Amino acid sequence: MSRSDREYLKIFCGRASRDLTERICRYLDLPVGQGHTDMFPDGEIIVKLEEDVRGRDCYVVQSTYHPVNAHLMELLIYIDCLKRASARRVTAVIPYFGYARQDRKDEGRVPITAKLVANLITTAGADRVLAMDMHAEQIQGFFDLPVDHLHAAPVIVNHFESLRGQMNDIVVVSPDVGNVKLANRYAGWLGGELAIVDKRRKSGTEIVAANLIGEVKGKTVLMVDDMISTAGTVCEAAKLVMERGAKDVYAACSHPVLVGLAMERIAESPIRQVIVTDTIPCGPRCKPIEGKLVELSVAELLGEAIHRIHHNQSVSSLFRKKKKDEN
Secondary structure, eight states: OOHHHHHHEEEEEOGGGHHHHHHHHHHHTOOOOOEEEEEOTTSOEEEEEOSOOTTOEEEEEOOOOSSHHHHHHHHHHHHHHHHHTTOSEEEEEESSOTTTTOOSOSSTTOOOHHHHHHHHHHHHTOSEEEEEOOSSGGGGGGOSSOEEEEOSHHHHHHHHHHTGGGOSSEEEEESSGGGHHHHHHHHHHHTOEEEEEEEEESSSSOEEEEEEESOOTTSEEEEEEEEESSOHHHHHHHHHHHHTTOSEEEEEEEEEOOOTTHHHHHHHSSOSEEEEETTSOOGGGGGGGTTTEEEEOOHHHHHHHHHHHHTTOOSGGGGHHHHHHHO
């Protein structure tokens, strides 16, 4: 980074994404912005900046995972704080966008909370949003401001490419019908075949993988999704493909939400390796599956996107090669 960049580009972080922000700043050769968050005894959050941001291009990095509401509120307050301190532009960098699954009315009398959160971020004063794998592409349209939507695919694909020597023929399996488009992209990038698991949901917590469309016998199965939450879907799919003769199973996701029985299910599953990124930190909570877990960093991808936004350069070109390969 030039001296001008070091002076006018400022990257701050909320409490949810400190490690990731430090990695981003190392990539950009910038110090982390000086600011901190405190909590009053009654639970109210206060953000305090400890350096001048007047006229600066400011970015605040904050994932909104559990506790979702506390992290979201901190992000909103950070944005407001930067705007009131006369930052020239404020970009909300949201590696994991909470509430993204509430993106439509799939039954009567339910909210579209993803749209509400987009409105809150806009009202707080954000000028731009940089997010990663927001579960549904249409969420970009919920914002009345520019959105740069990144994908962790380049990082995950590079990892799978590094394992080529350990794998037989590859088949990318979609763990459910709704994930077919993403699985098909990975199959194209990795030169593998495609298979689909037809699942049935018995209840809110119980899922049964009922049928498999495609051939996996003697092959290495790769399952990729935007997130793993309770791990019911991916673990049931892993059992099914192993019953159908798969040699190995690898699972990957951008966001390791990993709640409920996820750790227990993954530990007991036939999955050889679970590849995740640091949009949500793993840390001690993932100790039960540390033997299977591989955590990749998206810091360079986010850092490069921040660099390009700051210099008014194309962000979509980061993925242009992948799109050409897909076509």
